[in-house]
Amino acid sequence: MKLYETYADEIAELIRQGVLQPGARLPSVRQAKQQRKLSASTVFEAYALLESRGMIHCRPRSGYYVQLRHGSQTPEPHTAAPAAESSPVAISDLVFEVLGSTRDERMVPLGSAFPSPKFFPLDKLAKALTPQMRRLAPAQLTGHLTAGDEQLRRLIALRYGTSGFRLEPSELVITNGAMEALNLSLQAITQPGDVVVLESPTFYAALQVLERLKLRAVEVATHPRTGVDLDSLAEVLRQHPVKACWFMPQFQNPLGSQMPVEAKQALVRLLTQHQVPLIEDDVYGELYYGHHRAPPAKAFDTEGLVLHCSSFSKSLAPGYRVGWVAAGRFAQQIQRIKLMASLATAIPSQLAIANYLETGGFDRHLRQMRLRLEDNASTALQCISRYFPTGSKVTRPQGGYFLWVELPPDLDALVVHRRASAAGISVAPGQLFSADQRFHHHLRLNFGFHDGSELATALRQLGALLVSP
Structure with missing residues (x-):
């Protein structure tokens, strides 16, 4: 990122966090130069970028101010209070x-x-596929069939590493989109009639999976901004023989809620005490608005109880159907179920995405x-x-x-x-x-x-x- 983009992102993060309130005056160009050791042109470019995003505006002879956004006073929806019954x-x-x-x-x-x-760089993905297929060795077609392409798994693990936590490539299983990852995870840890805890409201696809597998649902109170209410979850765990939780801690569908980092740590700690696996649906994790990606719940897993599921469908390539699960202690079991169910994920899709990740451009695409x-x-x-x-x-x-x-x-x-x-x-x-x-x-x-x-x-x-x- 260029220097003015970095400074603009820092200001934007202060606005998102409420440190800079609507109507607040930003540091003058002279103040920013002195405080941050930036050139005047860098500060002007940063403020121009924030203006183009609609986050600040300039008042002639007065300075730059945080934009008063319409709708900022519209109240949030109520926190759901579902009956704690399966x-x-x-x-x-x-x-x-x-x-x-x-x-x-x-x-x-x-x-x-x-x-x-x-939104998606489909032309670049298509170009990434052609050279990979020309260089495809016959052994690649069957070498890592069920777990997925070794290079793609390494690159996925590397992305997590640059976000701040370590994930072993051997723990990853490449799947036909995140939905297969989530389905396989549930099949690995439940039997028909078991109780699974969901957010309230929850994504309808999760309900459909429970319906197909003949599982029972318990919904837990979920705040529209901060996600799962941990006190309500603790009560559900006391009342029911819960076999799994299926939660979306990052930008939950449909609420868009985001669990704070401390709440994710507490969530994993609570479920570990009860030895209840967490299926973490993280398909929107790359679509954060702030400066840094928050760590997923998987980052705090010490006993392999978090099955972390994600995909490239929402961030890069919706039709390629390439997802994954970092399955912890359940990785081998999930590989066996996948072998019986779908055998493997399409090799060409995996190779195209791996090549695109290697040659760069993904982070630039995501920023835009x-x-x-x-x-x-x-x-x-x-x-x-x-x-x-x-x-x-x-x-x-x-x-x-x-x-x-x-x-x-x-x-x-x-x-x-x-x-x-x-x-x-x-x-x-x-x-x-x-x-x-x-x-x-x-x-x-x-x-x-x-x-x-x-x-x-x-x-x-x-x-x-x-x-x-």
Whole structure:
């Protein structure tokens, strides 16, 4: 990163943390020069970059100030308080019914689970594949078949190492996307009828997996900003014979919540005391808005009880279906299940991504994508504050590309879904995100648009539908 980008990111982080409040005056160019030993041009470039992101503005003859962002006063949704009872899951029929519209390319994808494909360097990935296939040795086709390509596993472990914690390549199993990693993890540690703890609300795909494996769900209170409530989780662990927890500590889908580092440490400590494995779904971990990536829960695992699952689908290559699980003490067991289920992950996809990671460009791509998503988050909050009904509440995530909106109680999210679909807009109604379909006046909205103006137009149109009779 260039010097002005580094300084801009430091200021941006202070704004995100609330150290620099909306309306606060930034250090003058002269002060920044003296305090940071920077040139005037570096400071000007940094402030210009922050202006372009909409984070600060210049007042003539006065200086630079933190932007007063519309929507900053919109309250957060309530913390869910689910009943601490286990129940079977039957959600798939509703999921298939509701989300069928998201596959229609003519629909505005506020209900999609993926960011815009225009974010991804697909041409560069295609070019990375060609030389790898030409140099492919026959032994590579079967050499590391089930565990995955050795070089790709090494590069994934290296990325974790540069983020601050060590992960052994031998612990990694390459999978067909994160969904296979999560499925394999559950199969390795549960039997039909077992109890699994989920966040509330939770991602509907997790509910579908529990339904398919005939597992019982217990939902735990989850704060819209800080994630799983550990006191509630401790109570659930006392009341139920829990066999596994499936949590998303980083930018949870649908809330966008992020567990603080200390809470992740406490979570792993609590589950270790009870010897309950944690399946950590970390598919959005690379899409943070701050200066540094927070460590995952896996970083605090001392007994191999955390099965850390992720993929390149949300950050680099959605159609390549390359994910992984760092399975701790369960790695060999998961390899055996994968061998019986799908044998291996496609070699060409693995080689293309490995070559792309080696030749550079991934971090540059991620920086650009994060900046666009952060800008979109601000745009979406402004639009919700301006166009949505009085009494609406919304989350303010620090990563990912989802907002969780709590509408006034008289609005039924399924009715909203049908009206929006008729107008060419997809949304994800809240009923999809719990085993008992509780969140009847909530929506999950995807702001992962490549064009911010298209996002603003879609939210304005959706707001008009919500306030009209």
